[in-house]
Amino acid sequence: MSSLLSKNENIFEVRKLNVRFPSHQSILGFKTKYIEVLNSISFDVRTNEILGFVGESGCGKSTVAKSLLGLLKFENPYVKIDGSLLYKGIDGVIDILNCSEKQLECFRKKVQIIFQDPVTSLNPKFTVDTIIKEPMIVHKISKGKELDERFSFLLERVGLNNELKNKYPHELSGGQKQRIMLARALATNPSVLIADEPLSALDVSIQAQILNLFVQLQKEFKLTIVFISHDLSVVKYLCDRIIVMYLGTIVEIAESETLYNNGLHPYTKGLISAVPSLVKNDLKKTSKWLTGEIPSIKDKIKGCVFYSRCPLKEDICKNNIPALEKKRSNQWVACHLV
Amino acid sequence: MMSFLLEIKNLTVSIQNENFYISKGSNNLSTNVIDNLSLDIRAGEIYGLVGESGSGKTLLALSIMRLLSEPFIKINSGEIFLNGTDILKLSYENLRKIRGNKISIIFQEPSSSLNPVLKIGTQLLEAISPDTNTNQDKKEYAISLLKKVGVPDAESRMNYYPHQLSGGMKQRVMIAMAIARKPSLIIADEPTTALDVTIQAEILDLLRNLHSEQSESSILFITHNLAIVNQICDTVSVIYGGEIMETAPRDEFFSNPLHPYTQGLLNSLPDINKSKRIKLSPIKGTVPPLGKFPPGCKFADRCEKAVSICNKIKPENKELQKNHFVKCHLY
Numbered sequence: 001m002s003s004l005l006s007k008n009e010n011i012f013e014v015r016k017l018n019v020r021f022p023s024h025q026s027i028l029g030f031k032t033k034y035i036e037v038l039n040s041i042s043f044d045v046r047t048n049e050i051l052g053f054v055g056e057s058g059c060g061k062s063t064v065a066k067s068l069l070g071l072l073k074f075e076n077p078y079v080k081i082d083g084s085l086l087y088k089g090i091d092g093v094i095d096i097l098n099c100s101e102k103q104l105e106c107f108r109k110k111v112q113i114i115f116q117d118p119v120t121s122l123n124p125k126f127t128v129d130t131i132i133k134e135p136m137i138v139h140k141i142s143k144g145k146e147l148d149e150r151f152s153f154l155l156e157r158v159g160l161n162n163e164l165k166n167k168y169p170h171e172l173s174g175g176q177k178q179r180i181m182l183a184r185a186l187a188t189n190p191s192v193l194i195a196d197e198p199l200s201a202l203d204v205s206i207q208a209q210i211l212n213l214f215v216q217l218q219k220e221f222k223l224t225i226v227f228i229s230h231d232l233s234v235v236k237y238l239c240d241r242i243i244v245m246y247l248g249t250i251v252e253i254a255e256s257e258t259l260y261n262n263g264l265h266p267y268t269k270g271l272i273s274a275v276p277s278l279v280k281n282d283l284k285k286t287s288k289w290l291t292g293e294i295p296s297i298k299d300k301i302k303g304c305v306f307y308s309r310c311p312l313k314e315d316i317c318k319n320n321i322p323a324l325e326k327k328r329s330n331q332w333v334a335c336h337l338v
Numbered sequence: 339m340m341s342f343l344l345e346i347k348n349l350t351v352s353i354q355n356e357n358f359y360i361s362k363g364s365n366n367l368s369t370n371v372i373d374n375l376s377l378d379i380r381a382g383e384i385y386g387l388v389g390e391s392g393s394g395k396t397l398l399a400l401s402i403m404r405l406l407s408e409p410f411i412k413i414n415s416g417e418i419f420l421n422g423t424d425i426l427k428l429s430y431e432n433l434r435k436i437r438g439n440k441i442s443i444i445f446q447e448p449s450s451s452l453n454p455v456l457k458i459g460t461q462l463l464e465a466i467s468p469d470t471n472t473n474q475d476k477k478e479y480a481i482s483l484l485k486k487v488g489v490p491d492a493e494s495r496m497n498y499y500p501h502q503l504s505g506g507m508k509q510r511v512m513i514a515m516a517i518a519r520k521p522s523l524i525i526a527d528e529p530t531t532a533l534d535v536t537i538q539a540e541i542l543d544l545l546r547n548l549h550s551e552q553s554e555s556s557i558l559f560i561t562h563n564l565a566i567v568n569q570i571c572d573t574v575s576v577i578y579g580g581e582i583m584e585t586a587p588r589d590e591f592f593s594n595p596l597h598p599y600t601q602g603l604l605n606s607l608p609d610i611n612k613s614k615r616i617k618l619s620p621i622k623g624t625v626p627p628l629g630k631f632p633p634g635c636k637f638a639d640r641c642e643k644a645v646s647i648c649n650k651i652k653p654e655n656k657e658l659q660k661n662h663f664v665k666c667h668l669y
Contacts, residue, residue: 056534204562204607207606208619208621233607233610236610237609237618277611281569
């Protein structure tokens, strides 16, 4: 496979993305109130990297995944999105927020998703055969004998046996279902795979198998992976770069080793201090870094979003929003005090 | 002599096959979910029980509380001694005196374990001993409990409904209810699984503090997360297919794991303190469905080190080092 893009060129460029969901809509559509789910976030996804998103639940990780896929407006037609979201594929740039049907179809082929719960994302009335072949038929990737060959190839690549061909999802175990999801995603020969908590429904021993599969397939298919997870140990293991999110904003972007050893944002430090480890049993009070509860996203926060929980807060933080600034090479932090 | 708070001896719990009325003449109408399990918890320790889903962790917790949905899941044989009394032989009346008083339980999902139509104050008062004097005293005690578990603004929170609280706060309320009558054993069944990692750290911290305040009581901490066990427990057991595979004191367990299943689990976990991309070596295969376990060692068909005897004969539980028990033919 020859990639025209040199390594580290961006495949996604997100600039000042704002996503607002409606809440409390009156019948005629007047007086709609909006909740800011993503608040002016900017980041790049580089070609062939594994980019991780971490943060507590409700911080907007999944919304990022859905906006990268351009799925938000289908899910809720009243959602307000502004900013720019560019996909820079081999065959040209696609502006995901305003593009034609045809461009979108091409984009869908190149960017695939794996959802959290394999049970609800596989059609219970389809056999494995139909599930994996469907995207190839829809996108006219192959047909006839070639289709069968590619089907067997994909099954083998995700470590499954051809005997599963005529099984229905309920006959498969959780790990097998997640492998089927991977095979279906790879069927269209995508360049980007977006994985939204793909491991959280799996047991420890199966989780490791799927994790190894991710590493192997990323190399083999030259994939760019956007990996969303709440499990920081997994994200550290898998990802090259990590984006830490808090309440709809990005607080830190860094390479994974840097983030874990020299994270700069107080929230990053707090989050990492809270992860239990197998090697050390010194889980300390996280209250050193995190105090209080997460504020609701309905609250209008004027300054730094982390103000209410930050141990280092100063007056400047209350009313001024810190910008995401480059503090070291490959490390961007949004904090007034760093 | 060692004093055990809870002793479980040869407990077997079985589940009725869902199709037992259509099974073709076979006598196997039930499958053992917990198989001849023995376990001892000392007074004052935090005992960690680790296992994958379907290994029987929760059923064990429910058996101790006698909350199994009989007759479909029932205890076939065995004894459970709490301070010398066999819980399984107690009448319903006597059982009520034990639940909450001597043993209490914290469930995994706080949102589904609290009653959504009652204020948390009401639910908390319900859990407090009926013989504690006046209503005013009870209320004060309830507020002090909420303060103890770190619910801010406890007086006004008494009037909140569960949906007005966050997950972490709900779990704190559950813990307050569990410790209300100072039970000698608290069963915590995956108490942090539904919570964020930061809230999880706070809850673990809380449990540890409460435990150090009441050093006579024990906690049976059930989880699938070995890293949590490493933070909080004194003794660790690994359960697989309804059998305890290995039991050891915490430090011994993590520095010298002996059972291949334990080793497999430890090798398949990425860790925040390990450097990146050390290849994980997962356990091969998947947990077999109920009733499909090998007749010998239950782990035999997934074990890297299995020899021919493993598939046929059940291994004995051997004490290899002091307090370190392993059920494996290799030793």
